[in-house]
Amino acid sequence: MKIVVQVRLFPDAGQEAALRDTLNLCNEAANVVSAEAYRFRVFGKQALQRLTYGQLKAMGLSAQPAIHVARKVAGSYATLKANIRAGNLGKPGSKRRVTSESKPIAFRADAAQPFDDRCLSWQMPDRTVSIWTVRGRSGRVPFRCSDGQYVMLSAHRQGESDLVHRDGKWFLYATCDIPDVEVKEPDGFLGVDLGIANIATTDDGTRHCGKGLNRVRHRNQRLRAKLQRLGTRSARRLLKKRRRKEARFAADTNHRIAKQIVTEAERTGRGIALEDLGGIRERVRLRKPQRVTLHSWAFHQLGQFIAYKATRAGIALARVDPAYTSQGCSACGHIAKANRPNQSTFRCTSCGFAEHADVNAARNIAIRGVADWAAVSLPNAACPAQPAPNAICKLGPSGPRS
Incomplete structure (x- = not known):
């Protein structure tokens, strides 16, 4: 590596x-x-x-x-x-x-x-x-x-x-x-859901975001918009300076989040399951305020940081299809838009299971990580039991959520 x-x-x-x-x-x-x-x-x-x-x-x-x-x-x-x-x-x-x-x-x-x-x-x-x-x-x-x-x-x-x-x-x-480290056979997978309100959420219930971080992000957005409206030479110079400052802040935050996620996976002997968010900016439709937030954070960089830190630690990494992870129930597999009435709430209309929406999505990602790893490492073995077949077979748009 x-x-x-x-x-x-x-x-x-x-x-x-x-x-x-x-x-x-x-x-x-x-x-x-x-x-x-x-x-x-x-x-x-x-x-x-x-x-x-x-x-x-x-x-x-x-x-x-x-x-x-x-x-x-x-x-x-x-x-x-x-x-x-x-x-x-x-x-x-x-x-x-x-x-x-x-x-x-x-x-x-x-x-x-x-x-x-x-x-x-x-x-x-x-x-x-x-x-x-x-x-x-x-x-x-x-x-x-x-x-x-x-x-x-x-x-x-x-x-x-x-x-x-x-x-x-x-x-x-x-x-x-650096010499490659042999990947250890995982005892399950730690699902990681990437989002806007919460940059990263694991299926253990850990949400890597807080009021302080969001306050800095929103303040940077307001300052950037103000300087862009001004359009003077000094404003452009300050925009260039702030762009690098914001990039350093995002990279440092992503490093910290990635290190915590990899450390937890290593401690518990699990692999890490991530969403495959290739082309997410072209696929996802969001309201204008959400577009600004989506484009201002380096989700791809965070995924890269998690991947290379996991590789260095010999931790298995699976990238899974993110389709319907935010709408599917991690308990029974039922998929419906009504399961998620707002950003933070998930309540299954079929079985009544309730959980924070991002934690539920992370659990769905962990389930798919187990299935994908079994399909790659044990192609002739039986696939592990899943909550419901439609939780894995259905396809559709998904990605960082508001």
């Missing part, structure tokens, strides 16, 4: 100037390569490298940085094509898709640049790095990280590291290849 470790660099004035010139030249060269790739419709790594290597060397890049610039451009075009195929840029003929297809990809002057071990070396005992720059080797640049990150870097760092300049600070994103 690959994990990215972020460390902060502390270059002196001369080193910082050399790093800045290096990023500027690499991204200027990337724009040249991108224009050539678009002009000749050449997007493969090797072909693009052969096409532009002479130009890159003439611009002042050494061999390895020149190769990495060509590969960075090829990777960007591969990502663009993947987004187009997935429909992330709209349907054919849509304004956003036409715009992205009608011009070469452009790179910012301070966009990240990858380096391999030939042009970047780590001196772990001294906690310094030496980086190739357009002015020669940078000398030893100090870096800082946590003790856990230092141990991981020392034991598992492999491959490339990305040089990043953000908000006046310098960072290295290093790739660590």
Whole structure:
């Protein structure tokens, strides 16, 4: 399993100037390569490298940085094509898709640049790095990280590291290849329901959200709307600054929630069952206030955090169909819209079972996790008994609920 470790660099004035010139030249060269790739419709790594290597060397890049610039451009075009195929840029003929297809990809002057071990070396005992720059080797640049990150870097760092300049600070994103942990056979599954009022709810009844968190989220929404209405230069600058602050807040919160969920599953010997929410923003219809809340929280990121933490701990992970988990009864399996009269209440119209709506949905997800895991790990064995067949067989739209 690959994990990215972020460390902060502390270059002196001369080193910082050399790093800045290096990023500027690499991204200027990337724009040249991108224009050539678009002009000749050449997007493969090797072909693009052969096409532009002479130009890159003439611009002042050494061999390895020149190769990495060509590969960075090829990777960007591969990502663009993947987004187009997935429909992330709209349907054919849509304004956003036409715009992205009608011009070469452009790179910012301070966009990240990858380096391999030939042009970047780590001196772990001294906690310094030496980086190739357009002015020669940078000398030893100090870096800082946590003790856990230092141990991981020392034991598992492999491959490339990305040089990043953000908000006046310098960072290295290093790739660590951690050995896979054997997945333990789960004793049941911990169902996790993702939602808007409660970001995550487990079938044990734990709801990972509170008034304090919602207050911060709503305050951020109000400030964002106010600044967008103003539209001045200073308002746009503040919006950019707040966007990063909100992203850091969401990522920290998601990390905390994911850690608690994985710790509970590990303590009880269970696996984790998550909803498969791919394409949820295109499928779900919500009122306007709910749309803002849905789009302002990184549900996909939370699912990724839970997944990679579970993988590191050797915990089984199942992604299940979320259809009707909010309308189905976890006790008898009866499905009806009337089962959920409001956001927080679930009351089965068939058997009378009552529970918090998100907890009931999480229990349905846990049940489907058991069934899906049995189907994958024991395809010839009998499927575990379920509350009712229609709780699993019916399909339909679902997702984060209000």
